[in-house]
């Protein structure tokens with residue numbers, strides 16, 4: 386198994402290195418280094434996704450990636466184009482890395498530098514510092530609790546930060562218990578090399594809000610990073626898609642742009658497999674299901690699993706395609722029922738579209754989208770009470786039917802709300818008006834139902850055209866930013 390092999394090799398290499406340079410000497414060298422660059426300071430401002438850009442020539446899962454890579458020139462290019470941290474592989478056998486790369490890169494850039502290696506011994510942390518690293522990687526899968534705590538403490542004593550990597554809920558729990566501040570969720574299983582792009586979604590919501598979360602591995606395209614904006618990660622660690630890129634600046638700008646300035650799209654009120662196919666194929670980010678019986682869009686909870694199973698795009702996604710998240714929409718139902726339905730169907734978010742209080746929101750065991758309506762400027766004050774107890778606010782048109790009415794609200798009030806919080810804008814959005822709405826309100830996401838229907842039934846062509854219109858308006862925004 387790969388992990389066993391690399392750990393064994395690391396142990397063998399360490400024996401020689403400790404003979405060549407005993408612990409006391411490497412400690413001394415570590416202590417003689419100038420101050421570390423603080424990764425947490427580098428991750429300010431909060432609320433945006435930062436890039437940890439990785440310099441690697443090869444990987445055991447993908448083989449030789451970039452044989453001619455110039456480590457220093459690449460790191461400088463990363464920094465010039467907006468990387469917040471540079472990650473450097475120092476492992477020589479499997480990743481063709483080197484300590485020399487780390488030191489040379491540290492001297493060439495002004496951002497923090499991470500030693501990315503298989504650290505099992507405090508000696509390697511002193512080495513990392515002596516070579517110039519500001520941060521080290523600690524992989525839960527190769528450390529027991531005692532080792533993890535000890536290595537974290539050694540890193541802290543050198544004023545270094547540690548990126549503690551997890552690949553399961555159990556490892557996440559261990560990382561938190563050990564006091565890890567920066568937790569990396571690696572989508573790649575280091576034993577089988579299998580990828581699980583959904584792992585970050587599942588682990589994220591169980592981690593305390595005060596931890597800094599880094600998404601690692603398999604981050605290639607706009608859809609990959611749009612998801613990260615939903616999981617509120619502070620950083621993404623990207624290697625392969627950068628080193629193999631023929632145009633690194635454009636790849637970095639694309640990743641940062643889509644992680645930070647994209648508009649999330651939720652298609653709501655789905656009931657039929659063909660419309661779920663249409664939404665997925667067009668690149669919807671969230672699919673909404675209405676569990677409010679009076680609505681003509683009502684779907685029985687048990688029917689949701691059936692329609693998803695009957696959707697080919699959901700059950701057999703195209704290669705590289707990432708499936709949208711599932712949102713259940715409820716109006717004034719009791720919390721136990723909502724939590725039970727969420728578990729039964731595997732919902733990712735709960736949208737509360739009635740009179741639910743902030744206290745009620747806290748009883749929901751999934752991230753909550755709270756729908757609120759704004760009639761006058763004074764209503765903006767109501768948002769504050771919900772902000773800390775919800776995942777997102779959804780600003781919808783005030784109506785007696787709660788939602789899904791096809792009527793537009795006051796976009797000026799919504800614009801003010803969007804300045805205070807990450808909001809989803811809903812209410813009467815259509816293919817014709819959505820670009821204007823995005824330009825005027827600048828919402829984090831948009832939500833549509835009636836606007837993609839014909840005679841009260843979802844319309845696959847309208848769904849596709851609506852999402853295309855949103856993406857087009859983003860391209861226009863990007864062009865405006867560039868010129």
Ligand SMILES: O=C(O)c1ccccc1NCC(=O)[C@H](O)[C@H](O)COP(=O)(O)O
Nearest residue numbers: 653680787788789790791812813834835
């Ligand atoms: O859609 C419904 O029938 C509905 C009923 C009761 C509460 C909420 C409902 N929909 C919630 C949504 O998220 C809608 O997408 C949102 O209100 C926008 O709808 P529309 O104005 O039709 O685009």
